Amino acid sequence: MNPLLRRLRAELFATRADAALSLVLISLISLAAIGCLRWVLTQAQWAVVKVNSTLFAVGRYPVEQQWRLWLLTALLVAASGATWGLIRAHPRPDRTGVLWPRNDRLAVGLLSLIALALPWALDLNLAIAGRWWGLTVLLVFCRWLAGRYGARLSPAGQRLAALVWPVLYLVGMVLISGGLGLVTVSPSEWGGLMLTLLASSFAILLCFPIGVLLALGRRSDLPLLRWGSVLYIEFIRGAPLITLLFLGQNILGFLLPGGLAPERVWRAAWVLTFFAAAYLAEAVRSGLAAVPRGQLEAARSLGLSYPKALQHVVLPQALRVALPAIVGQFISLLQDTTLLSLIGLLELLGTARTVMANPAFLGRNGEVYLTLAVLFWGCCAALGLGSRALERRLDPHAVPSAT
């Protein structure tokens, strides 16, 4: 018998009860799929997404200043491509040094497909579609360039290349908010996907050091540090995020001297940061607990000071163990940014609400929410995949695999 058929039979029709269950499930799934497809293709009116695609992307960012966002996207794309290529050019134990493993070819294919199909699906005009195509080409080109010549980079050069990201983050902040000769765009004009990504990346970057410090504090022998960290972590974890955001919007103004309280967007971003730090601390703590005590003792007896021992011996091991939990926290942080819409900020979900308040698009909830769901699902699933790839790469016991 055909092996595929045999497997199908073993998995779906092994016993009579299994066969009945499979048939019921298959019919239910096909009914649901047909219903969904019919709705998507015939009943749904996708104009609401097509017309408002700019709004969903960047909110009410002034049109004449949007070139800055394009420039930032191009820089980010170039840096991502270069980083990707450099990672492949410097194989770790898990790779045999293949420059274009199968996953990468798949990823490039998928990205090109999206770049080709999306402008068509969104009815973008040729100028904007062309920019997206250009960005895709730039990504693949940087990936190729860094993969081809990245191996020649000296270790010092590699360290310098890693510095590109923090610099790029600062450049991005300037490009988005203005200053240094650029026209200022106030945070109240930021919105859409840009605000979602900005708030989540800000919180992810800043919650990490705070979370690690809190985790170390919670495991410290010093009672004041330990109890302080425990109090903070448990307080934050006991309160729903929405009440903390509410606190940030309504009380921060009272807590700081007049006029010092930051803009609403930044208040929310800071609340997100301090919220995520408490959860991250717990993730890091689980990693610290997995490092045997002897590691610290051995490092100390070799003459390393306590901070040096943490930095070079304990934390690298702990963070590697905690990596899945940490990325899980980042994923839920990205999802939590939707709560900003409840305090009146126009991130993706908030933008969706304003769009649907427009009488022209009344009742088009399904289309908009489905689009957002696909977008969020894609981002979160990509983060999860990235985390698993990173885990394999950092695993010291990884068996070299031929791909």
Added chain:
Amino acid sequence: MAPVPPADPTPSPLSAAKLPAPKPPWWRDRRVVPWVVQAVVGLLVLLLIAFLLGNLIRNLTAAGLLLSWRWLQQPAGFDISESVIPFNAQLPYWRALAAGLVNTIRAVLVGLVGATLLGTLVGMASFSHNGLLRRLARVYVEVVRNIPLLLQLVFWYFVVFLTLPNGLAAIQLPGVVLAKSGLYIAGFGEGLRWMGPTLVNGVWQAPVRLSVEFGALLTGLIVYSGAFIAEVVRGGIAAVPKGQWEAASSLGLSWFATLRRIVLPQSLRVIVPGLNTQYISLAKNSSLAVAVGYTDLYSVAETTLNQTGRAVEVILVLLAAYLTLDLLISALMNGLNRLVQIRER
């Protein structure tokens, strides 16, 4: 980092070994340093708190909002669309907050039961012999976990529940009718008689009526938490050694009997601590009810704040209520955990 102090000018290592160990300077003394570190951190935190509190008191005094609880006795002036305890707009604010709290507890309790049932079923399904069922469980978990809860809630409310038909066209299932005007469930009516939903003059009537807001919130919470609980259950079942399955089936137990009598009781040890976390996050997530128009504690508190301007007091009430709820769930689950742990003889 403190620099390494210069070595004592000793002529040779041999003579140095005979000398008593030099007393380390105070910044390297292990009896002193921890206390110095703590004192510095404590002082900084105290200064920060004093700074913030000072500002708070100064600003609140300037705004005439200094901490006071007398406003709780004033009539609320707003109505709560659905409330378990009787409430109307003439009743004071504290009654409104209490009604909101009861609504929150109602949603959390029903949500906990529903999510546990769904999660356990899906977690069990991921160990089924049927490949399709197994993959379906996987797909459910992966789809639900990667979409924000708030998005799911507004989806259920605006796309599913608010588009339900009314009257005769409503979706009629045995004992349950889903209509835009509410969810009607069979129950004991007048005189303890079992009654199903009936259509009276184009309006559905039944012993139990839930609003669509409550329905959307519950569906969203159960579907979302169910996926996380399914993962906890799956992890718990996977932690039971494979030999237990094999031993049970060689004794002639069926798949379901093995799971129910042998595997699940043992996996509870792993599952219960994980459930604790999920239950607490369900309780906290119930505060998103405000997005679907269900008047829970948070929603009442928001209205109260908008009317009275009493930001600090309202936030204190909110935080205290949710912390208490979390502690209650934690205490119950810890008790349950003690019950299911293996007792060593």
